[in-house]
Amino acid sequence: xxxxxxxxxxxxxxxxxxxxxxxxxxxxxxxxxxxxxxxxxxxxxxxxxxxxxxxxxxxxxxxxxxxxxxxxxxxxxxxxxxxxxxxxxxxxxxxxxxxxxxxxxxxxxxxxxxxxxx
Numbered sequence: 001x002x003x004x005x006x007x008x009x010x011x012x013x014x015x016x017x018x019x020x021x022x023x024x025x026x027x028x029x030x031x032x033x034x035x036x037x038x039x040x041x042x043x044x045x046x047x048x049x050x051x052x053x054x055x056x057x058x059x060x061x062x063x064x065x066x067x068x069x070x071x072x073x074x075x076x077x078x079x080x081x082x083x084x085x086x087x088x089x090x091x092x093x094x095x096x097x098x099x100x101x102x103x104x105x106x107x108x109x110x111x112x113x114x115x116x117x118x
Contacts, residue, residue: 005074005076012073013064016060016063017063018061018094022107023056024052025045025053025054026054027045030043039109057101059098059101095116
């Protein structure tokens with residue numbers, strides 16, 4: 001973007017990434033067995049117009065720019081390196097947040113994979 005690294009490192013305190021995924025319809029939600037686990041899907045009903053989904057929810061990741069992140073920005077570290085540092089600092093990735101929502105029966109793995117391109 002042509003912004004000097006020192007300006008980015010000194011001014012950015014947090015970066016948030018987010019995507020919207022469709023929520024499984026509560027009116028037709030059913031538990032299904034997948035290998036040795038269970039997951040959920042909507043079978044389709046009048047409330048969701050047969051789609052199995054109703055409403056949306058955000059999956060996100062929040063990167064807090066601490067000193068390690070700022071130092072990485074100043075030395076022009078790659079996006080992958082900065083992401084590794086952030087994960088080491090405890091950042092939950094968008095994929096992890098999405099998989100948690102799949103595990104909780106809020107959305108489907110297909111929805112998460114549809115919106116996350118890693």
